[in-house]
Amino acid sequence: MKVGYLGPKSSFTFQAANEIFPENTLIPFASIPLTIEQLENKTLDFAVVPIENSLEGSVHATVDYLFDQTAITIKKEVILPIRQQLLGTHFVEQVKKVLSHPQALAQTEQYLKKHFPEVLLEAVSSTTAAAQYVAEHPHDKVLAIASKKAAEEYGLQILAKDIQDNSMNKTRFWLLSMDKDKQNLARYQNKKVTLFVSLPANLPGALHQVLSAFAWRKIDLAKIESRPLKTYLGEYFFIIDILLNENEVLIENAIKEIELLHAKVQWVGNYPVDEIT
Amino acid sequence: MKVGYLGPKSSFTFQAANEIFPENTLIPFASIPLTIEQLENKTLDFAVVPIENSLEGSVHATVDYLFDQTAITIKKEVILPIRQQLLGTHFVEQVKKVLSHPQALAQTEQYLKKHFPEVLLEAVSSTTAAAQYVAEHPHDKVLAIASKKAAEEYGLQILAKDIQDNSMNKTRFWLLSMDKDKQNLARYQNKKVTLFVSLPANLPGALHQVLSAFAWRKIDLAKIESRPLKTYLGEYFFIIDILLNENEVLIENAIKEIELLHAKVQWVGNYPVDEIT
Known part of the structure; x- marks a missing residue:
């Protein structure tokens, strides 16, 4: 079995993929579209790719790729806490520089301001690249911000643990496959359905009508978000995530009703949600 | 008068700002938050900053900054067509490299594939930086993709005109000020109101209730979009753009009703919309 993921190795996407599959099946790719x-x-x-971070919002590369095709479906969602570690080869007296990916630097901004107010922060292409540089330059007085996995991978010490400013920082990942069959999710507690809905035109109230079809059936929406259709400014499609509670037939009825309003509905998948703590 | 904008000079934001103010009042800044x-x-x-592009979607830096404060208001929207030009010092036989900002390279991908299939594409920090490099290295067989304004600024020839793949590519810009007074917009044809709405909790159907308050009053929504609240994964606020048609009182009534549902409504501004062709 071969499972692609957004690399490099020891990225957070690697960790999400590794929650489902053994390490020797995992193959890193350089970008989401390539994966x-x-x-x-x-x-x-x-394929395992990120879909949303609690601070940054949706990962548009994933959403936009999935909207342009109909062969791929979601098989599972993994929610991972994003915990950043301060890594080095040994305790360093006068740190000169801290390396990391721009997002990891942003996620640890307050920690760095407090503990390393004078130190140069340098953005590199990934947290893994930062860890690798530090491992290969033990005399440089340079530290990295990266994952626990990167510490193991490059034999680095964790000098400060869980230094992310927001302890609730989480990322959602989707496991994608080409098998379009609807899954039988009876045995799962937490499960969702994701739909892409394109409205017929910019009818005032069209989105309200779509939401009405869910609301009067008491169907729980976990999320609704718009993305540009890339045709004209002001035309959008909507990503709708629905919490599944023994109500798949109600959802199917709602979809039929929405299609009668001449909206286009794309069923992206029904899938269990696995939150890692 | 001093007007800040997202630079560098001859950026598309410069052009939007220059549609409203003379050039000698305009001051470039390196990022949206700095501006x-x-x-x-x-x-x-x-301040003049981009808010949405028809291909890329919303500019999160602008939305997130405005959500975290209440002193700034929108005074005007300028919609600009995004037209990319192929620039050089003179006609070049064997082009070696084409330089531009990653977004401009993405926006001209098909053109470049057709006309320069073998040529190296190099991403630089801005379209302006690309034009400057080409102007300063006339013997390098390097071309730039940048705006007409950049051609004027650096004395470059337009070797191919309007090479963007999507002729409907447009960007919306907002003119921001600290003057919170509601504007009298009676004399304008096209005008909007922008609201940020935070829902009390993840009540199923809460967004539907909010939209109902607008729908039954036949208030036209131009756009609705969600952004993470940056508290917990799955909590959002909504950006709602409303088309204004002599119905400001109806909008104010809808807002009062929405506030009675314990949603928080932030009035970001009422403003005229100026579409440049």
């Missing part, structure tokens, strides 16, 4: 492309070309059985 | 910060610090009278 999903290999799934479409059938050189992969599965 | 708006100077407005907050009262070293600027106005």
Whole structure:
């Protein structure tokens, strides 16, 4: 079995993929489109990509790729806490520089301001690249911000643990496959359905009508978000995540009703949600 | 008068700002937060920043900055067509490299594939930086993709005109100020109101209730979009753009009703919309 993921190795996407599959099945790719492309070309059985971070919001590369195709479905969601570690080869007296990915630097901004107010912060291409540089330059007085996994991978010490400013920082990842069959999710506690809905035109109130079809059936929406259709400024499609509570038939009825309003509904998948703590 | 904008000079934001103000009042800043910060610090009278592109979607830096404060208001919207030009010092036989900002390279991808399939594409920090490099290295066989304004600024020839793949590519810009007074917009044809709405909790159907308050009054929503509240994964606020048609009282009534549902409503501004062709 081959599972592609947004690399490099020891990225947070690696950790999400490794929650589902053994390490020796996992293959890193340099970007989200490259990862999903290999799934479409059938050189992969599965792909794992990020879909949303609690601070940054949706990962548009994932959403936009999935909207433009109909062959790929969501098989599972993994929610991972994002915990950043301060890594070095040994305790350093006069730190000169801290390296990391721009997002990890942003996520630890207050910690760095407090503990390293004078130190140069340098953005590199990934947290893994930062850890690798530090491991290969033990005399440079340079530290990295990266994951626990990166510490193991490069034999680095964790000099300060869980230094992210927001302890609730989490990322959602989707496990994607080309098997479009609806899953039987009876045995799962937490599960969702994701739909993409394109409205017929910019009818005032069209979105309200779509939401009405869910609301009067008491269907719980976990999320609704708009993305540009890339046709004209002001035209959007909507990503709708629904919490599944023994109500799949109600959801199917709502979809039929929405389609009668001439909206286009794309069923992206029904899937269990696995939150890692 | 001092007007800050997202630079560098001859950026598309410069063009939007220059549609409203003379060039000698305009001051470039390196990022959106830096631009708006100077407005907050009262070293600027106005700031001009991008809010949405028809292909890329919303500019989160602008939305998130405005959500975290209440002193700044929108005074005007300018919609600009995004037209990319191929620039050089002279006609070049064997082009070696094309330089531009990653977004401009993405916006001209098909053109470049067709006309320069073998040529190296190099991402630089801005379209302006690309034009400057080409002007300063006339013997390098390097071309830039940048705006018409950049061609004028650096004395470059337009070797191919309007090479963007999508002719409907447009960007919305907001003119921001610290003057919170509601504007009298009677004399304008096209005008909008922007609200930020935070829902009390993840009540199923809460967004539907909010939209109902607008729908039954036949208030036209131009846009609705969610952004993470940055508290917990799955909590959002909504950006709602309303088309204004002599119905400001109806909007105010809808807002009162929404506040009775314990949603928090932030009035970001009422403003005229100026679409440049």
